[in-house]
Amino acid sequence: MKKPKLYERTRWRFALIIIALIVVATSILYTNTVVYQLKLDEEKRVKLWFDAQKAMFDVTTQEDEFCDFSLNLSIIESNSDIPIILTDEHYRIMDVMNYEDKDAIKDTAYFNKEIAYLKKHQKPLVIEDDVIKNYLFYRQSTLITSLEWFPYFQFALLGVLLMLSYFTFSFNRQAEQERVWVGMAKETAHQLGTPLTSLMGWIQNINMMYPDDEDLLMIAEEMNTDVELLKLVADRFSKIGAVPKLEPINVYDNLNKHLQYVQQRASRKITFDFPDPTKHAALMVNINPLLFDWVVENLLKNALDALEGKGQIEARVIDGEYFVHIDISDTGKGIPKRSFKSVFQPGYSTKKRGWGLGLSLCKRIVEKYHNGKIFVLKSTEGKGTTFRIQLPQIK
Template identity: 30%
Template sequence: MTGLFATRNAEIVITVCGFLAIILATVLTTQMIVKRLRETDSRMNELNAQLIQSDKLAALGKMAAGVAHEINNPLAVILQKTGWMEDLLEEEEFRESENYHEYKESLDKIEDHVERARKVVHNMLGYARKMEPRLEDVDVNSTLKQTIDLLKNHAIINNIEITTELSDDLPIIAGDQSQLQQVFLNLITNAIDAIGSEGLIEVTSREVDSFINVDITDNGPGIPEDKQKKVFDPFFTTKETGRGTGLGLWVSYDIVAKMGGSISIKSEVGKGTTFTVAVPAVTPEKK
């Protein structure tokens, strides 16, 4: 009898262990299936988001073509009228005016800004058509100074100081000057917007391992670490609704990448943000 009970007990134990093993295997399998379903669902959401962004970019391309046409026409008229005013200034009665040089300088500035606006429109069409940037010799420091000069009044109005520490005798780079200026314009404008009012923006340039590095640092609120990975994604913005398109950094990243460079971010909440633009320098051997 003892042997029979022992055998039955062993069978019961084996049966229970078998059931437990089946239950455990079922639980583990279910967990794996749930995990894979979540991963698949997450991937599907990412793909859907990418499709939505692609649709938005396609719409943006069509809009850019229309906007470019609407802007180019008045720019052409402004340029034509500026030329007419310059011709008038060359007449004797105007040349003798005590304000002649001021008028002449103002007209020159109008022409410069019209030309810059035309380049911006040209670049808008380029993004729609995925146009490659033209390669020309670009002085990074000169481009930075021009950009800061454009934003000087905007910074002053917001009680923001922009300081520069630009390394002397930097080598030139091969790129598109107007597009590089747009990159700096986007980054410095973002820094001004991040600060809001009463702050400091530091702009530095230096050569590092055959690259020209430009740091644009603000003492704004900083960007949380989880959002730093997304700042170069299209349509992602940390600004309030209606204040940003989420395209500036994405476009800037694309421009610099096509020049063989990169943009990186370093930020700490409560202390500020630094964007570093690194573009390859042109050495005498490369020219």
């Protein structure tokens, strides 16, 4: 079985994910390289600041009168973005720079924690002479910190944009599919209408013109049966896109109706195990019989195809607290686990003939028009499959 569209869509999604990851990885690598170079430059600036400060400490009192400290002061004052703490040998704060509105005297507790953190994560620069010993601690600038976080922010932003793009694309695609479904269904119902009207007229003519020909009348009766079936199909297609009218129906009676229909048309080597309505209290759900019957018929038809003329079809009803669960099982060839979701996608089919729309229509009818769910409950290749329909229960 070929599934080119599904395969192509999966491959494109995988390619887009790989491209996005490459873009993010490249951005992070480039930013980290820039940050590393800036850190080296910042270390040089701190070292220069340190040297300027140390040079002033090293000058003796006699030399002080003849030294020009304008360059040193200019270097020290030029630091406007690197947070610096200068302490004595006992780690008591002497001066702080670039800690925004923090004050060394008023915010002693804050700076004590800051010094404890810096002592743990870096080795301070030491300014000392024969008498004085000071320590210089510094943090990286806000610019470098921002650059370090930038690629991760970029990654998060890219993720949000991808999610928004995906949901927008999905919504537009679903809306487009909705229009295609409705248009196709309406057109199918319209196209069936003309030949149906003609066939009904021919059947009436046969009954009027040949009232004594039993063989011809029998053929006309069989034709009428098929015409009524085609009318039912056309009516179902015409309901797609419109809001169907729901009515309370007993689940057991509905299943028994389908049992009577399918049992007459199935191989004698196929057995059926359906609940007997006379042995169960009525269990009511709101459904549109015309559309819901289409769902059950599709599941039973698929079960018959999977059995290939031999096996068992079973129906079970489970009375939940808020939902009614209808399980339809067969002992056929089963479905691979990887296909549990894809079986409901348009175009999926294991048969050489057919459009692969049956289960897709079932899902649409159950979920869109009956506020329920339909899914593969379990399946084992070579042993069989169980589909579950879940409908809100009428209390």
